[in-house]
Each structure stands twice: as structure tokens, then as C-alpha cells.
Amino acid sequence: MDERRTDDRTDGDAEAAAVSRFVERFAAQLVQAGMTRMPARVFAALLSSEQGALTSAELSGQLKVSPAAVSGAVRYLAQVNLVSREREPGSRRERYRVQGDQWYNALLERDAFLRNWQTTMREGVEQFGLDTPQGRRINETLEFFLFLEKELGSLMQRWAAHRAEHLGS
Template identity: 50%
Template structure:
């Protein structure tokens, strides 16, 4: 262990942090996120200064630079990480903002609309009054519900974040 204060230690120096990173990444992977992006996302989440270089990520996670490259490319494409540089540095740093998770979840309006439109076509194709039509309608109605409720949940979350602790 380093003599630096815990808040300034590299996540690789702390077994409890590494355990958390791997456990959280496993849950993300089980939920459908590719394994390497899940691990990189978890490591960025606990980065002591909010960001890590590709080299930091490779050392921390004990993965190849190519694995880091693919993972950060994926995370940037889906809006779950950002790339930037610190003043005077030539290396890229990768970051996760405080609002990354709810932004990624709420920016699904287009997806929900596309799903609902396609499910409408499915209902018409299989017949509204059939068992299949009911099943497809139920899924469409669920996505409509999510599309309507998601912005309201985010608004409530933002209000809670602005409120002083109770």
C-alpha cells in the first residue's frame, strides 16, 4: 500500500476497491453490457480524480491496451464515458460524469419510440384480437409507459439531488 491518503490512491492499490470493481462489472455484464466495457466503466466510476488514462486502466484491470481501446470506444459511443485531456498533458483521460448513468438511461426516447412503432406493426401483423396480438400489445404498452415515466423519474431524481440532505 502507498503512503498517499486513501482518496488519492490508485484503485489498483486497494483490494476492496478492486473487489468492488469486479463485482459491479459482473453485474453490468450480466445485465447485457460487454465484459470489458463493464470493467472499464466500473474502474472509471471509482477513479480517485474522476478519470484515468488508458495506461492506468490497463494496469488497474490487468488488461491489454487493445482491450482498453475497445472498451473505451464502446463506452464513448454509448454515451457512458468521455475522453479529454488535462492542461499540459498529451495523454487522453477517460471520465464518467456524475450524471452519466441517468443520462444514458433517459436518452432512450428514440429507442422507445422505434420499439413502439415496430410493435404497432407487429400487432397489425399478428392480429390485435389474437393471443400473439395481446402479447405484442402488452410489450408495446410497457415501452410506452417507460417512455412516459422515464423523464418524470429523472426530474424527481434531479429535485432530490438539489434538496439538502434530510
């Protein structure tokens, strides 16, 4: 173990820089996977925060972006259930928190995608008919999506079990 966290707060700046490196690197990978930049950065920052929650001002400062940008990013993240909003009682400050079951939800959200794709494929099969090569090819894709939907359900159940066994929370 090298220079990680020089005991609590001996050097806040270096610590902050290290956090920033991790945040930006993770965010970049999320972007690569299709997420837009600002939501990715906000999500990474929240995941790296001690409490798993930060205020708008904290995010704005840490990521060096305007409050408006944070607002937009949070709106998106809340919509896809990766982040929840908390009103701190007795203040107009709002805290944004990463969901404990973040990726779980993110994957489940893929189900909606799969449904849409299945619909499209079904229409394709109808249009071309199973007596054409195209029709059969598209039908196989449809079968794959159906298979995937079924499998992802049980996969997430196994994850929930695995998680409960290995980790307290």
C-alpha cells in the same frame, strides 16, 4: 470501521487490492445486466478512482489488460455517453472521465430502445389486426411501452430534483 484506508497511503498494496475487489465485483454485476466485460471493468475502475478520471496507461496497468483493450472499451463507453474523453493539454495522454449524470444518461438511452420496440409492436398490431387475440396481446405490449416512455421521463425529472435537494453537486 475496520481496515478501510489506513490513513492516506500507509499500505498502498492492500488498498489497491481492496479497490480491485470492489471494481471486479461491480463489473461482474454490470456484465450480468448485459454490458460487455471490458467496458464494465473500465467503468467500475473510473467510478472508484479518486478523481473520477484515469489515463489509458493507468487503466491498462490497474486492470492488467493491453492498451488495445482499454481503447476498445473506452470507445464503447464514450458512444453510450457513460464516459467522456479529455485531452490533457501539453501531452498526448488522454484522460477518460465518468459523467456525473452517468445513470441518468444510461436510462435516457433506453428511450431509443423503447422507440424501436414500439415500431415493431405497431407493425405487429397492423399485421394481425385488433380483431385477433395476437393483435390485442401485442397491442397491450405497445401500450405498455408507450406508458413506460412517458413515465420514465417524469421519473428522471423527479430524480434530478431529489438529487439537487439532497446533494450539493
